[in-house]
Amino acid sequence: MRVGINGWFWDQSTTGSGQMVRHLLPALLEADESLEILLVLPRWVADHAPIRLPRVRVVAAPCHHSHLGKVWFEQVTFPRLCAQYRVDLVHIPYFASPLHPLQSTLVTIHDLIPLVLPAYRGGPLVRLYTALVATAARRAHLILTDSQASCRDIQEHLHIPHDQVRVVYLAAAPYYRPVNDAAVLHAVREKYHLPEHFVLWLSGFDVRKNAAALLHAYTWVVHALGDTYPLVMAGKLPERDTPLFPDPRRIARELEITAAVLYPGFIAEEDKPAVYSAASVFVYPSRYEGFGLPILEAMACGTPVVTSNVSSLPELAGDAAFQISPEDTRSMGAAIVALCVDEALREEMRRRGLARAATFTWQQTAAATLDAYRQMVQT
Helix, strand or coil: CEEEEECCCCCCCCCHHHHHHHHHHHHHHHHCCCCEEEEEEEHHHHHHCCCCCCCEEEEEECCCCCHHHHHHHHHHHHHHHHHHCCCCEEEECCCCCCCCCCCCEEEEECCCHHHHCHHHCCCHHHHHHHHHHHHHHHHCCEEEECCHHHHHHHHHHHCCCHHHEEECCCCCCCCCCCCCCHHHHHHHHHHHCCCCCCEEEECCCCHHHCHHHHHHHHHHHHHHHCCCCCEEEECCCCCCCCCCCCCHHHHHHHHCCHHHEEEEECCCHHHHHHHHHHCCEEEECCCCCCCCHHHHHHHHCCCCEEEECCCCHHHHHCCCCEEECCCCHHHHHHHHHHHHHCHHHHHHHHHHHHHHHCCCCHHHHHHHHHHHHHHHHHC
């Protein structure tokens, strides 16, 4: 079986689509020794990202590094190259399948943010693109998605029958595991100026991530614990304070908790396991996620989690995390305080989190994806 895969996001490890394709390909190849993959990359990605995987043929496609160039790659270049190399099916690992597919087409839709959340619908060009890929998704032969919550969204907003959508869970990368080496933990604390004890936020700062609610919750934490457990808000801060990207520094000033909040900036991927492991608690109060990979990463590193009880997050968290309404800042603060001060509770949630994260593996993701491939080839 030969599968063509769209690799537009191959070099973007900070995106869910980039992480997925990088971890899925090795797992697919390990699970099926007869599988051949045609990985189609933009030329600038292929030139700077050498790929050494067995049975993977990389095709570098000439295209412009622009919004229009991305659309042309998705709609014209990728399907034509897959037809030229006579693949059995194509897999687009993000919400951008061809409007006029030339082969059996499978698309992974992680979420429907621009359809579900009005704040993300953007201007006329963004809406036009969303309409294009939504129509194209209805013409795909099969859709994979990351959660039951996203499956329901796809059925409701794209009007796609249930039997045309399959849920295939993702997983944390295998290098996410507890870091106990004191020297490594000391080094990461020095690099990012982290205190001995802290509560971690590691996310983007767009409004659905709910930083404002966490900062309001932290007024309760500061009242109970003072400055003994500062909040570390890791990630690239917004360049401007806007409704879509509210600046947490302004919110912290208004709440008079500036001294209790630290901003270490962007965390390199290779440092994340140690940063998670160094934290006392990880908080992820998002209002909407197609999957919510960071809570699995934190659990896999042995860090207790406080998260939201909406969208896909309960599917991942199970009984291994505190699930709080994203609006309930008092309960969010209480959960953080409880985990900080109660060592037995913290250890119990650490144990549950490690066990929960272990139930999500890339081997399982690959097996379910291969089942979908085989079904498409046989029909």
